[in-house]
Amino acid sequence: MTNRINDDLRISRRGLLGLGLGVAAVPALTACGGVSTSGADGGEGSVSFLSTQFTQVEERQRFEKILGDRVTAAKVAFNPVDASTFGTTVKSQLDAGKVQLSLLGGVHGDLAPHADRLMDLDDLLGSLGDRGFTSDLTDLAKLSGSTTKYVPWMQATYVLAVHKKALEWLPSGVVTPQMTYDQFLSWMTAARQGNGNKPVFGIPAGPKGLYHRFFQGFLLPSFTGGQVTTFRSPDAVTAWQYMKELWAQTAPASTNYDSMQEPLQRGEVLVAWDHVARLRDAPGDKPGDWLMLPAPSGPKGLGYMLVVAGLAIPNGAPEAAKAKEVVKALTTGDVQVDVLRQNAFFPVTNAQLPTDLPAAVGLEAAAVKRQQETAGAIVSLPPVGVGARDAEVGQVFKNVFKEVCLDGKPVQGVLDSQAGQLNAILDELKVACWRPDPAGSPCRVA
Incomplete structure (x- = not known):
């Protein structure tokens, strides 16, 4: 099926990552009696909730506690799985007409391939008018159709974590929240030189890292304005030449890092880029020693990736009515803030952020607010419609990094070769492009 985000959809930065600062809170959700969330089987009449989110053990446990404390309308069996298992499970159950799932949770790209398998939720969304969902988010939730296919659940992005010690090497005249990539490179170069020739910057370039x-979502949109269509353009060559220079100022051990909060805690690096959920523990018990900053800006603007997750109900769900009650509970202000406190995923509603957030989350909140309000920001989405082949798409970008930055191969030749690999995948999938590329179909590298 074709999954496209309409080319004329205008995604405002404020709307897509609005943090609700200064907005009146929605009515509080009463925290009463616990509910069983017994994993794979919550018992007869329970809501079977399949999700690509909170697959890490600690995240899962914290979210299951939120379900137990906050959801009173139904028992919920929460089952977090990888994106590939999610896609095959949804497809097999619905195509066979033997649906056991009642609620689905995933990022936009996880849900998009199943648009025709999802219930229309216009009625549910209409009953949630007090949540304050932006029109940008609700337009995305239509999955390029005319009716609502999921209810926005939560959102996240990536930022820079900085130990204040690194500020002693900040070049004169550079304002940290408004850096360009060239200024950032100068800073990291000066930091390495001032740190006994030991790099202070790190990225999660390990086997399970999100580099x-x-x-x-950041480098290529900032330098080229696109992600796929501009993959081997002259601007892309410039971007990767820049990345090669930045890598020379990056801790070589980054190729072992799956998450940056532990290397930051150990002092192996002082500056790192990662997903907000993977930086929340970096400041530890000394948040006053840390900053969280937006990404730098490039020639085309400040490119950043927005991760939007939604809640959907599959056609034929055995407990659809109860699932709708669970969705209502998960979009209340208190629960949205609970998820922010516990798992560092930000509200999609007008929930007011409290002043007593965990220190690290508060730092992140300020950074993502600056990032999304930056003039000329370019919103990017993770690949949409590629389903279980997202890892293959991601591997193409990892291959370019390895060949250019680690192996020292000429940039243009690497891009031309890997463009062929990416086009081979996209030609099989025949999907439309996703932000920030134009939504033409099928999507291909130019």
Whole structure:
């Protein structure tokens, strides 16, 4: 099926990552009696909730506690799985007409391939008018159709974590929240030189790290204005030449880092880029020693990746009515803030952020607010419609990094070769492009 985000959809930065600062809170959700969330089987009449989110053990446990404390309308069996398992499970159950799932949770790209398998939720969304969802988010939730296919659940992005010690090497005249990539490179170069020739910057370039999202959502959009269509353009060559220079100022151990909060805690690096959920523990018990900053800006603007998650109900869900009650509970202000406190995913509603947030989350809140309000910001989405092949798409970007930055191969030749690999995948999938590329179909590297 074709999954496209309409080319004329205008995604405002404020709307897509609005943090609700200064907005009146929605009515409080009463925290009463616990509910069983017994994993794979919550018992007869329970809501089977399949999700691509909160798959890490600690995140899952914290979210299950939120479900137990806050959801009173139904028992919920929460089952977090990887994106591939999610896609095959949804497809197999619905195509066979033997639906056991009642609620689905995933990022926009997880849900988009199943648009025709999801219930229309216009009625549910209409009953949630007090949540304050922006029109940008509700337009995305239509999955390029005319009716609502999911209810916005939560959102996240990526930022820079900085130990204040690194500020002693900040070049004169550079304002940290408004850096360009060239200024950032100068800073990291000066920091390495001032630190006994030891780099202070790190990225999560380990086997399970999310460094490909940096290339997809930050580097390339900032230098080229696109992610796919501009993959091997002259601007892309410039971007990767820049990345090669930045890598020379990056801790070589980054290729072992899956998450940056531990290297930051250990003092192995002082500056790092990562997903907000993977930086929340970096400041530890000394938040006053840390800053969280927006990404730098490039020639085309400040490119950043927005991760939007939604809640959907599959056609034929055995407990659809109860699932709708669970969705209502998960979009209340108190629950939205609970998820922010516990798992560092930000509200999609007008929930007012309290002043007593965990220190690290408060730092992140300020950074993402600056990032999304930056003039000329370019919103990027993770690949949409590629389903279980997202890892293959991501691997193409990882391959470019390896060949250019680690192996020292000529940039243009690497891009031409990897463009062929990316086009081979996209030609099989025949999907439309996703932000920030134009929504033409099928999507291909130019």
